[in-house]
Amino acid sequence: MRPPKISRDELLLRCANTFKRLGYHGTTMDALSEACGLTKASFYHHYPNKESLLRDVLAWTHERIGQSLFSIAYDESLAPHERLSKMGRNAGKLFLGDAIGCLMGVVAVDATYGKSELMAPIRQFLDDWARALAHLHVPRFGEEEAAELGRQLVADYEGAILLARIYGDPARIDVVTRRALKQLGS
Amino acid sequence: MRPPKISRDELLLRCANTFKRLGYHGTTMDALSEACGLTKASFYHHYPNKESLLRDVLAWTHERIGQSLFSIAYDESLAPHERLSKMGRNAGKLFLGDAIGCLMGVVAVDATYGKSELMAPIRQFLDDWARALAHLHVPRFGEEEAAELGRQLVADYEGAILLARIYGDPARIDVVTRRALKQLGS
Amino acid sequence: MRPPKISRDELLLRCANTFKRLGYHGTTMDALSEACGLTKASFYHHYPNKESLLRDVLAWTHERIGQSLFSIAYDESLAPHERLSKMGRNAGKLFLGDAIGCLMGVVAVDATYGKSELMAPIRQFLDDWARALAHLHVPRFGEEEAAELGRQLVADYEGAILLARIYGDPARIDVVTRRALKQLGS
Amino acid sequence: MRPPKISRDELLLRCANTFKRLGYHGTTMDALSEACGLTKASFYHHYPNKESLLRDVLAWTHERIGQSLFSIAYDESLAPHERLSKMGRNAGKLFLGDAIGCLMGVVAVDATYGKSELMAPIRQFLDDWARALAHLHVPRFGEEEAAELGRQLVADYEGAILLARIYGDPARIDVVTRRALKQLGS
DNA sequence: AATGAATGAGAGTTCATTCAT
């Protein structure tokens, strides 16, 4: 048996980028397999269908962004505003590259209203993100208000990412971070 | 000659809602014609293809929201914070109903990256919205800063609408309005 | 009741030209009605369906070409070679104009093998033409050989018309006439 | 990997015959795929659309008839009149079988006037044929007159094939050969 | 007779998925 031409990680990364760029309905199995350097039939050895692939892509993306972004919020070796700043910088990278956008937001928009079970993992992702951002605000605002601020910041980031995509202008994302830093008080 | 089964306005409204709910790629001509109470073939009597329909739907939506939302910003008989408040209330209605979401945002996400000419009308819509919101902030913040605040508010609203869609919770949109009112100073 | 916007003759002429240009399958009811300056629905007041229209178009064309072309062969006031020459000149006109081609040949090619009842009027047309040309050769070649020469000449003309269409070069048709004149002996 | 149900050659032959029988507009993708023993979707695995298929069918037909018909003209081991006779016999076979007709002529008639780029390969085919026939007449008539005779003979053959199709009488084609042999002088 | 609107049947094409080597 030949070894796989592509690792699971590489495959998921490339598929995530493709979904992010084209949306769920706009992404064909051809586009996915080509992005992975496989033929369509070979691709099906890795995933039995488009939806189960998407599920894994969402989970993998959650995991990846959890480690490289959300985790920063809990790094007690840095001051809250330093963590927030670092998170903002990393967000800039994660939501750019290949195509501007947030996979979760993109999928939420065009795969919703018909496949509601896809919304659960997306909500979990956003909840996790909100929790991380909230954590930074607890010292200054208390549990309850921090939770609300976290949710608001997630919405702000998603809005900024969407506009960045539409205008082709990544800088819009940083605006959110700066406003949040001011609010936190550096 | 036989009377039309549906008026142009009614048709565009229903199609707009369908696109908003299912996205561009997720919307089939069958879905559109059924939404209008027509057969697929009859639908083509009104529009020659899906993309030209979308173009008209976008223009019509811009026009409609321009009149019912953006115009409020220029009603000098109200104080700025009253206008902002009214705009927020109307936004709540316009982006709900049938499906939570902003047509422009939805289309931008799943029809982008391939049909860049569709982005122009979407940007114009967002620019118009930002200009209206900016107008309210000029007295207090001056032209330049107001412009920036307008753009930020649009992003905030879009983010809130997206999260409202994902969580099925329309109240998220009001949060943006309240925050903006505080910023304006009532 | 309004008077018709178009006479029967004018309608048949325009439809004949359209069929000649686009072929039977390539001609749509839209093309036919537009050629007649009518809407599609109005067109159906004149003819109930495409095939019965074609039947009339073929009959009318036969009649028309019979009078302006075949009849020349029986004009005993001219010498045979003069009649042949005149027929050649008229053919040049009849098979050009609007589109190079012979309606009968065009229809035979793309409406055959499926609607064989359409072939009968086409054969009658060609038989009539062959008879006319044969008539010119009887004095010199006798009944039997003349009949064969008539059939051959029809084939020669049809071939020349086809090539004239393909190369966009009407002159090809005259070559047949000149060769026939030589054969007849002027 | 699964073996193809049909070879490229077989596919092109069957499609050529189908186009020849039904014309370009009269031939549906269903008819083509059925002729090849494939489903419509499978057919698209071989050719991406109807027009590119036609292009290949024309080129392949040119190639095939070039080898089995035109090449005879250049076989210097036979006397010119023997070559002409042999070409006539082969033509009889090539333009019969499955349906009487010349693919090039059929396509020229019903795919013309709108897709002029399809005419180029058809003209090349006819030019090649004319050149081959001309070659046989050079010894006796000289370059220039031979060229003209070649073109005339092609038109004669096309006319005869058309009439053979209309009357269902293949023998009409041989008449052209006999006349040409007499002209050449045996 | 004229016409804008409507429509069932199909045409060309794409897509997610399966087969067989």
Add this chain to the structure above:
DNA sequence: TATGAATGAACTCTCATTCAT
């Protein structure tokens, strides 16, 4: 695992024809 071939279902769009004023 890899892959060229195959396919049913669905999708966008066209066409001949009918309806209703």
